[in-house]
Amino acid sequence: QGSLGILNLERGPAPAAPRLGSILNPTTFDFPVISETVAGAWAENVIRGEPALESACIAAARRLVQRGAVAISSNCGFFMRHQAAVSASVRVPVVLSSLFVLPALLRQVAPGAKVAIVTADSKHCDEELLGVSDRAERARLVIGGLEGGKLWHNELQRPPPYTETADIQADTIACVTRLRQAYPDIVAILLECTALPAVAPEVRRLTKLPVYDITDLCRLTMASIAQDGVL
Known part of the structure; x- marks a missing residue:
């Protein structure tokens, strides 16, 4: 069985074990997962979109394919900025962010209804990432960020300290509550x-x-691939 390859962030010399539900936790999926760190890709500069990271993303993606990856995703949704470049560099499906499904999600729900996006940093979740060019459709997207929360503070450090799941949950629920009230x-x-x-x-x-x-998108992508290898 082929593996899902993950472009991973820099995490420092002693990264914490992947939390339950993480894209990197071996219990999350019923298929194997392998990862390669993108050189220089700390959460902070991936979020703000440092262009120099693109070549490192491509190199890591190619290493993953060489190791047996039949599809590639990533451990930060802001790697979406490099979706086109990575897709062009390998011959396997590439889905670097859950943002990939936004156009389909807008068609899934009732016309005029809104879809909320919860992001690590709403200031940098811009039009380049969303992939929705129609102005009427764009108006249906509402974005909330975790800025100021525990996860946001931790992830901007090099290396980032571990954030407890309870803190992530509190930040996320607070963000969702604000969005739904508005x-x-x-x-x-x-x-x-x-x-x-x-x-x-x-x-x-x-x-x-x-x-x-992102785990939903990874399952869908891997389910589309023949068990005996690459498309």
């Missing part, structure tokens, strides 16, 4: 940050809304 017509939620699948079940329980994250 926009009562939200009918679905997309979690951009790859730390958030760990708290997605609680968001679903509290909101009673469909909630999508």
Whole structure:
């Protein structure tokens, strides 16, 4: 069985074990996962979109394919900036961010209804990442960030200290609550940050809304691939 390859952030010399629900935790999927660190890719400069990281993303993606990856994702939704370059560099499906599904998600819900995006940093979750050019469709997207929270503070450090899942959950629920108070017509939620699948079940329980994250996209992508190898 082929593996899902993950472009990983720099985490320092002694990274914490992947939390439950993480894209890197071996219990999250029923297929194997391998990862390669993108040289120089700390959360801080990936979020703000440092162009120099593109060649390192391509190099890491190629290493993953050489190791047996049949699809490639990433451990930060802001790697979406390098989606086109990485896709062009390898011959396997590339899905670097849950933001990839936004156009389809907008078509899934009722016309005029809103889709909420919960991101690590709303100041940098810009039009380049969203991939929605139609102005009327763009107006249906509402973005909330975790700026000022525990995860945001930690991830901007080099290396980042571990953030407890309870703190991530508190930050995420607070963000979702603010968004729903401001926009009562939200009918679905997309979690951009790859730390958030760990708290997605609680968001679903509290909101009673469909909630999508990067692990859902990875499962869909891997399910589309023949068991005997690359498309």
